Amino acid sequence: MNLYSIILVDDEEEVRKSIIKQIDWESAGFKVVGDAENGEDGLEKIELLEPNVVLTDIRMPYMDGLTLTEKIRQRYPSTKVVIFSGYDDFEYAQRAIKLNVTEYILKPVNVEELTSILKRIKSGLDEEIEEKRNVNSLRENYRKSLPIIREQFFNDMVHRQMPVSFIESKLEEYDIPIAGAKRWIIGAIDVEKGDDRSKKTLSLHQEEELIPISVKQIVAEKLSSYCRFSLFQSVAEAQMVAIVALDDNTITGLIDVFGDICKEVKRILEVPVTIGIGHSCSHLSQIIRSYQSAVEALGYKAVVGGGSTIYINDMEPVGGGKLKFDNNDESEYIAAVKFGPDEKIKAVTARIAEKLASAKVHYRQKQVYVFGVLNTIIQVIQQYDINLEEILGGELEYLNVIDMLQKRDDFGEWLFNTTLTINQAINNERDVTTRHIIQEAKQYIMDNYQNPDLSVEMICRHLHMSPAYFSTIFKKETGQAYIAYLTEVRLNKAVDLLNKTDDKTYIIASKVGYQEQNYFSYVFKKKYGVSPTKFRGAR
Template sequence: MNPYKIMLVDDEEEVRTSIIRKIDWQDAGFEVIGDAENGKEALEKIEQNEPDVVLTDIRMPYMDGLEMAENIRQRYPSIKIVIFSGFDEFEYAKKAIKLNVIEYILKPVNVEELTAILKKIKKNLDEEIEQKRNVTLLRESYIKSLPAIREHFLNDLIHGGMEEAQIEEKLNEYAIDVAGAVKWVIAAIHLEPDEKVDKAVSLHQQRELIPISVRNLIEEKLEGQYRFIVFHSSFETILLVAIDKDNTQTGLIALLGDICKETKKILEVSVTIGVGESCSSLTDLSRPCHTALNALGYRAITGSGGVICIGDMEPSGHEKLRFDSRMESELIAAVKFGPKEKIRSVIDGIVSRMEDARVHYRQYQAYVLAIINVLTQLSQQYDLRISEMFGVENDYFEILGRVQKMENVRPYLTEVALKMNAGMEEERSNTTKNVIREAKQYIQDNFQDPDLSVEKICRHLHMSPAYFSTMFKKETGQAYIAYLTDVRLGRAVELLMATDDKTYIIAEKVGYPEQNYFSYVFKKKFGVSPTRYRTAHRSGEA
């Protein structure tokens, strides 16, 4: 190792010369790279020569040793300072300690004492350098810092401007499995702890644990179903999800809605999740992140504690001949829900935009391919056969062959969209009938449960209570609670006729733990109490 560089500062030339001549600098591990007679001159030479150690007197003209030490500490904090002085005064020593001076010795300088101090300083410098070079320590430090480094990278990623190669390299380095997806979705997660919760709940006694608990619940729900990463930004907690061929954005939104309900029920925390636009490249995450945060801004309109999709709240801007998320949403909505006039109108708008554009043919192809991609994904989501919908096998090149000529685009896309709409209607009708059939069976099997609510049956069926209630009434002509009441009272009548059980026992058997409420519901439907009903029917009065 090369010797360390040292500078001597003293206003007496004889003192400087004596010290330089008497000390065996090489043996001590140093070389003298210069000397100065005052602090100002020393600072100029320090800037030029960059010494490792400065050995200085205190009393000097223009700038004394302590003032110089203060300047060194501010500008060159790694330089070690040794002060020697002929004044054994406590105040000097005290100030020197504050300036992080490593040694304070008295004149006249003893050769043995100074040599020992220099060797001690050399040893400390060697250890510092060794520690800084120690790969194991650096690796341990890196691992400890990795969560913060990952978060920093992810925040840079969602702000955009990174190259694709750099993104892939960092994703691999930080073991973040979100690359290679069909598209990506960003959700912003906003927490609003309920001030009315029972403070005896341990989680709410340590409110700093709430975000951690919510994050754990989100990770548990998504694990195994989606590839994702959750991290903190300067605004909200951010969820980045990779949408692959075997899962959908629609399914993700449904799952996020379930997460909002569970956090409210289990953690007593209101969580609102804003879902932004999707994007097809990890280099373009800036707008999805921005729109996810914008979605949260609609809490004042929609209320908190649920999922807010930006596509439901506002249309997106568009660029020339780019099949953007607003157009995608319009096409999906038209194909899903019709009517046929709407489908034709949306297709006309999409194709007219392409016809009006003055761009390279490759952009036409990319535009049409984006439309086809949306339609094929929609077909897969509804289990529609690609070959039947598109008139070809599942091959993008064969499909593109159908729309090579501009005049073929409108009739072909319209035909495909209408076929898909009809197929979805049939699939939806069959699905609805199956769901209602399953719901009725679930009610028959569980009507004894006093807690058999809409929410409970919907968890079993994996759908939202609002949609289930609407669909159930449409298909059965009854509200869910009315149907459940009929089932329970029908069974109650059977028990009244077939057994001698007391009214409170029958009430419990059919899902009414409160006898008085059971009698109230029974009388409201049949006009008499359960006891009168039994007496009248057994005596033949009815």
């Protein structure tokens, strides 16, 4: 069975050994992964070993059990803490309760009592894990959350590029009946407020938040007799959006249905509704463009008036077509070039190249499109201070590159290889940046190790980064936790002072960042095997 990890903190070595020896840890569901003789030492062990449970005495030198518990609560809130003490002190118990300790027991520790407590803690940990893993519970929560999940998916679907396979899998998973159509089209629905006269005649207008619900019912009723569809609330440009799947139905017929919806809402609810109808698309991956054009159609309300349908083709007749490296293309490309992986880069650059190759537009539009792609590439290169000539070629000027690429059949291959090169350069830059950060952190430690209050939080304020991320990269780059590194720096400086000066031990302790001479001596002896005084005497 999986055993939970536990650390024992007590300044009396005999007590620690006695407890470790007497308890049948495995039968209680635990394994002892470490022990410590004070709170400072315990905190280092906790950072290194990340135990599930900490057993700690209250009365200890350097850092007492309650202070240790407070720091555990700040840094490791899910860790269970059991406090035991030889002092039946009500004030200690009160503070322990405020710190949300799991148990508070008195010394001497009774084997049966502690075993019972450990089993109780194990049972609680088991229940926590089981609750988080419980399939039925997760399935029920998923079922309750499904409407919200669907809404989020729809909003993502019309705002960011997704692979068709991903869209289709989610449509099936969320039981959304719009897959497998010949064409798809978006209707962006704008519900306006009723006028002052209608507010006086309809009680519904006294509760305006109910109006969109009623509109949604009417839209669903009308569309259900004509086509497959899905409705969702938009988080951005339109209040309500209909994604319509067209099989053998015509766009003209759909426009008539949308027009009937506008009339019906006006007749029943006395509320003007305008529906912007976008371009149809033959692939679900193009649904973003249909949505954008539907929103653009709504924008013509100021020109033609509201309260009816506005079809984008009526406002912007289809001619040779449009080719544009838009915000979605740019965002998708930047995400791929910055974060990879190679498969993502290949897919994104292939879509960009295909969009250029398949567009039936004038030469100048293709040239502008390539200009947009290259402009985005250059922005990324400049952001990471990458050598521009190494990427685009020193012998080619900017405009020549645009002209050359527009004419090349292998634009997709060039874009893929160039993007891979930039991605690698960015990764290298990140590695260099990380090393610089660690070097700066080391220098900050060297400049401030004398400060007894020096902490991860203080360093991170200086570096403008989060403690969690800093701790991760510091350990990865140095092979040491921050506390262990700081202790090593302080002790190395202490050795230097012991060898080169006649300062008293308490003065040296203060100079290297230890407020308590006794704790300095304890840490020093733990590393070097002798006290500072004996170390000096042996030189």
